[in-house]
Amino acid sequence: MSIDNKYEMIVNASIKIMKAKGFDKASVSQIVKEAGVAQGTFYLYFDSKNAVVPAIAKRILNTLLAEIKKAHRQDATIYDTIETVVDVTFEITKEYKELILFCYSGLAYYHSLEIWEEIYQPYYDWMEDQLNSAKENGLCTTKVEIGPLARMIINVIETSAEAFYLSNQRSKETAINKDQVVIFIKSALTDYHS
Amino acid sequence: MSIDNKYEMIVNASIKIMKAKGFDKASVSQIVKEAGVAQGTFYLYFDSKNAVVPAIAKRILNTLLAEIKKAHRQDATIYDTIETVVDVTFEITKEYKELILFCYSGLAYYHSLEIWEEIYQPYYDWMEDQLNSAKENGLCTTKVEIGPLARMIINVIETSAEAFYLSNQRSKETAINKDQVVIFIKSALTDYHS
Amino acid sequence: MSIDNKYEMIVNASIKIMKAKGFDKASVSQIVKEAGVAQGTFYLYFDSKNAVVPAIAKRILNTLLAEIKKAHRQDATIYDTIETVVDVTFEITKEYKELILFCYSGLAYYHSLEIWEEIYQPYYDWMEDQLNSAKENGLCTTKVEIGPLARMIINVIETSAEAFYLSNQRSKETAINKDQVVIFIKSALTDYHS
Amino acid sequence: MSIDNKYEMIVNASIKIMKAKGFDKASVSQIVKEAGVAQGTFYLYFDSKNAVVPAIAKRILNTLLAEIKKAHRQDATIYDTIETVVDVTFEITKEYKELILFCYSGLAYYHSLEIWEEIYQPYYDWMEDQLNSAKENGLCTTKVEIGPLARMIINVIETSAEAFYLSNQRSKETAINKDQVVIFIKSALTDYHS
DNA sequence: TATGAATGAGTGTTCATTCAT
DNA sequence: CATGAATGAACACTCATTCAT
Structure with a gap:
């Protein structure tokens, strides 16, 4: 419902995972699992893993x-x-x-x-x-x-x-x-x- | 010290490759190719890729x-x-x-x-x-x-x-x-x- | 026939994209973007990507x-x-x-x-x-x-x-x-x- | 033991799978499974999937x-x-x-x-x-x-x-x-x- | 009718590591 | 000591399709 729901959830998840593992060891699969969204949804909001930094x-x-x-x-x-x-x-x-x-x-x-x-x-x-x-x-x-x-x-x-x-x-x-x-x-x- | 010292050759190769590509993007295969030693030889001197850092x-x-x-x-x-x-x-x-x-x-x-x-x-x-x-x-x-x-x-x-x-x-x-x-x-x- | 005929627009777009990329490399997303219609609209006129061939x-x-x-x-x-x-x-x-x-x-x-x-x-x-x-x-x-x-x-x-x-x-x-x-x-x- | 064992097995498997599914629908995973070799082994013999054609x-x-x-x-x-x-x-x-x-x-x-x-x-x-x-x-x-x-x-x-x-x-x-x-x-x- | 955000299985490819020689 | 062929889990990313609006 919220306007930036998924975007914010992905950023939050990225922060959590990357905090724990660093950029390279943080996988997009882990991030989306943490965020509770589908793999493809990540790429709806970010062009690549790098783009989240x-x-x-x-x-x-x-x-x-x-x-x-x-x-x-x-x-x-x-x-x-x-x-x-x-x-x-x-x-x-x-x-x-x-x-x-x-x-x-x-x-x-x-x-x-x-x-x-x-x-x-x-x-x-x-x-x-x-x-x-x-x-x-x-x-x-x-x-x-x-x-x-x-x-x-x-x-x-x-x-x-x-x-x-x-x-x-x-x-x-x-x-x-x-x-x-x-x-x-x-x-x-x-x-x-x- | 000797020119055939494989340890030094691996460290030198690692420096060269990691300088160019960063740690994660530098592969052991590239390093051993640069060093002129076999893939397995790397693990004779270092427990893992991390150990070279x-x-x-x-x-x-x-x-x-x-x-x-x-x-x-x-x-x-x-x-x-x-x-x-x-x-x-x-x-x-x-x-x-x-x-x-x-x-x-x-x-x-x-x-x-x-x-x-x-x-x-x-x-x-x-x-x-x-x-x-x-x-x-x-x-x-x-x-x-x-x-x-x-x-x-x-x-x-x-x-x-x-x-x-x-x-x-x-x-x-x-x-x-x-x-x-x-x-x-x-x-x-x-x-x-x- | 009419300029707004979405069926024709999708076929035209498919021809253009598939001519350029071949069948498999042509994505439905590209086709609908080219056709100027929504993703879902494609499936209103064709059962699948294959059906357009x-x-x-x-x-x-x-x-x-x-x-x-x-x-x-x-x-x-x-x-x-x-x-x-x-x-x-x-x-x-x-x-x-x-x-x-x-x-x-x-x-x-x-x-x-x-x-x-x-x-x-x-x-x-x-x-x-x-x-x-x-x-x-x-x-x-x-x-x-x-x-x-x-x-x-x-x-x-x-x-x-x-x-x-x-x-x-x-x-x-x-x-x-x-x-x-x-x-x-x-x-x-x-x-x-x- | 044979000199070209794996190479021939991969070519044979590629032929079998691509015969059945065509080039694009034949996946490397299927090919290596059919060939009985590891995923990476494919790339030991071919630079890419295309290179097998x-x-x-x-x-x-x-x-x-x-x-x-x-x-x-x-x-x-x-x-x-x-x-x-x-x-x-x-x-x-x-x-x-x-x-x-x-x-x-x-x-x-x-x-x-x-x-x-x-x-x-x-x-x-x-x-x-x-x-x-x-x-x-x-x-x-x-x-x-x-x-x-x-x-x-x-x-x-x-x-x-x-x-x-x-x-x-x-x-x-x-x-x-x-x-x-x-x-x-x-x-x-x-x-x-x- | 029409939309487009969301999905998730699937892809080709990489690479640290092992092990028989 | 040294080799290098073989491994297979893991990766980033794609895309045909669905569905609530």
């Missing part, structure tokens, strides 16, 4: 950005913002860690690194806005250009979150944790004096 | 670390060191970009995140040494602990290098390049004053 | 016979007639060569060799009439019975036309062409003296 | 030509020869009728009408030799060139044989039978007098 990537990033915006206070300093972003990213990463990984490689092989960039664009834009405000406030004094800065900050946070939830952290002392990430980025926002 | 990962990291040490001058400041590491990482990433990516996911799925950590350990150790010296010299004043700091620095450099060589960089201004990475990390080494 | 075969033979009759002059000798039939058959074969081929096998597999004979009956009848007239005129003296004679003449012409338009005719000298076919059949019309 | 076509033609040569007497006139060829062709056609048909279309679709010509070449050559001898003996006086003549004779015989064994011959009188074919061709060998 951008749909998943978009959903994860949208979730992440929505959560960040929800947790973000208008009057927050860039320092508060970084803390919020780190918190939310760690949360979301915990939930979607395997998906994030396979999306990376999934998108890589299929002529579509632009799609990845396209999906992240609103996140980059939002982060650049925050950094520009911080520059005006004098809280961000680094000589790094805003564009690369936003990307590197997001990269560090995501990579650290992934490392945190994917490694077995045998030694507590050396593991990257949220606090360390926050301090690292705050440091990076202020210039060094050579 | 750590061997490849180890070789890449060893190459990276060897190149870094070769380029590193004993009397270098941490700033010089960062520049060297960024330079070499970008070079090696350019050459091995596909392998690095697939090792990431390849290692992730096959019960072997410890192996990844184990492989990177000497690199982390070396970086920690450099950072400890810098701390003594007063060039590194960040409150971030040495362990996480080393890991985050290495992460930023590698992720940035991958982004640089894998994205199509439509807009010059926003692309992360070597200079921006160097400044970012140098900034991160000095503390912020809240 | 006789409709196509009939249309081709009718076209062939109509063109032959149009080009045939009442006062023509059997020799003129043979030339006309060869000319027209080569023309029509050129246009419908793929269809003729697939109809052959298409009809063969689907319990319907009678249909093929039934479709060709008016053509056989017409040719027998021409040959009977020729016998009366003394231009056809062969001992071959009229029925088989008509069939063999039609077979030679059609097979030669197909060979002509389907083979790549590397060597000019050995290729069957219209002139050779005409002489061959004219020879066959007169008896041999053993 | 020339092998089959070659075997049929070789069988036909071998039987003709076996039945052919050195001192035979062209009339005897025609009778022999018709006899043998009708026999072989009876046995392989469905295969001959599907080979036609099978070869047609896959960029390979040359293969068909190549396979038939020795048969054409042999027939041309017979006709040349007949010309020297004065038993063949037709103005049709030897190349096309050989091809048309072979075509009439094969097509007639196919028509004979594939049609249901409701009316005895009109059916093409061996005698009629022999007379038809004998007539065609002598010139007409216009």
Whole structure:
């Protein structure tokens, strides 16, 4: 009855199966069984197995950005913002860690690194806005250009979150944790004096 | 070492094929054909196709670390060191970009995140040494602990290098390049004053 | 007849698609898309994909016979007639060569060799009439019975036309062409003296 | 143990299945089941399902030509020869009728009408030799060139044989039978007098 | 009549792995 | 140690057909 019933069911099933097995090991047969639709129905909504990856990537990033915006206070300093972003990213990463990984490689092989960039664009834009405000406030004094800065900050946070939830952290002392990430980025926002 | 060393020939062939096709699309048949050995011989040296991944990962990291040490001058400041590491990482990433990516996911799925950590350990150790010296010299004043700091620095450099060589960089201004990475990390080494 | 006649639109679309792809590779989905009707509509007019074959075969033979009759002059000798039939058959074969081929096998597999004979009956009848007239005129003296004679003449012409338009005719000298076919059949019309 | 065991078994099974179902409806799974080999073994000997067609076509033609040569007497006139060829062709056609048909279309679709010509070449050559001898003996006086003549004779015989064994011959009188074919061709060998 | 979303059995093909030599 | 023919389960994808609207 619902307008996107089958489409959403297939995306949900794909997320569930690919989370568990990765992109290549997830078979369309498993996905459709999980979704409760016929094999052919999958191909009614997606041209190929590959075509489901951008749909998943978009959903994860949208979730992440929505959560960040929800947790973000208008009057927050860039320092508060970084803390919020780190918190939310760690949360979301915990939930979607395997998906994030396979999306990376999934998108890589299929002529579509632009799609990845396209999906992240609103996140980059939002982060650049925050950094520009911080520059005006004098809280961000680094000589790094805003564009690369936003990307590197997001990269560090995501990579650290992934490392945190994917490694077995045998030694507590050396593991990257949220606090360390926050301090690292705050440091990076202020210039060094050579 | 010897030219007839079948183990090395298989690893070399695996690197060549997996670089070109990725892990899953690289078939053992192709690898053994490239290596000039019989199908069964592969299984004399490796339990499975998966078992070849750590061997490849180890070789890449060893190459990276060897190149870094070769380029590193004993009397270098941490700033010089960062520049060297960024330079070499970008070079090696350019050459091995596909392998690095697939090792990431390849290692992730096959019960072997410890192996990844184990492989990177000497690199982390070396970086920690450099950072400890810098701390003594007063060039590194960040409150971030040495362990996480080393890991985050290495992460930023590698992720940035991958982004640089894998994205199509439509807009010059926003692309992360070597200079921006160097400044970012140098900034991160000095503390912020809240 | 009417432009909205869905039956005719489906037959036309089937001819177009099957001409291009052959019977098996032509899908009902492609046919209905070409015809501009819904998937289900096809099954309103035809019990199955196979059921469309006789409709196509009939249309081709009718076209062939109509063109032959149009080009045939009442006062023509059997020799003129043979030339006309060869000319027209080569023309029509050129246009419908793929269809003729697939109809052959298409009809063969689907319990319907009678249909093929039934479709060709008016053509056989017409040719027998021409040959009977020729016998009366003394231009056809062969001992071959009229029925088989008509069939063999039609077979030679059609097979030669197909060979002509389907083979790549590397060597000019050995290729069957219209002139050779005409002489061959004219020879066959007169008896041999053993 | 035998050198070509599996290869021959697959060809035999392909012939059996394709005889029964035609090329497209014959599945590789059925073929390998019939042959008693594994699915993958098929692809050890043939690149694809299509690749099995020339092998089959070659075997049929070789069988036909071998039987003709076996039945052919050195001192035979062209009339005897025609009778022999018709006899043998009708026999072989009876046995392989469905295969001959599907080979036609099978070869047609896959960029390979040359293969068909190549396979038939020795048969054409042999027939041309017979006709040349007949010309020297004065038993063949037709103005049709030897190349096309050989091809048309072979075509009439094969097509007639196919028509004979594939049609249901409701009316005895009109059916093409061996005698009629022999007379038809004998007539065609002598010139007409216009 | 007409629709088109949904079906699911079926296809050709691949490939990691085994084992008799 | 080394071989390579053989395996067969698994895969992504197609398509004739159905049926609720």
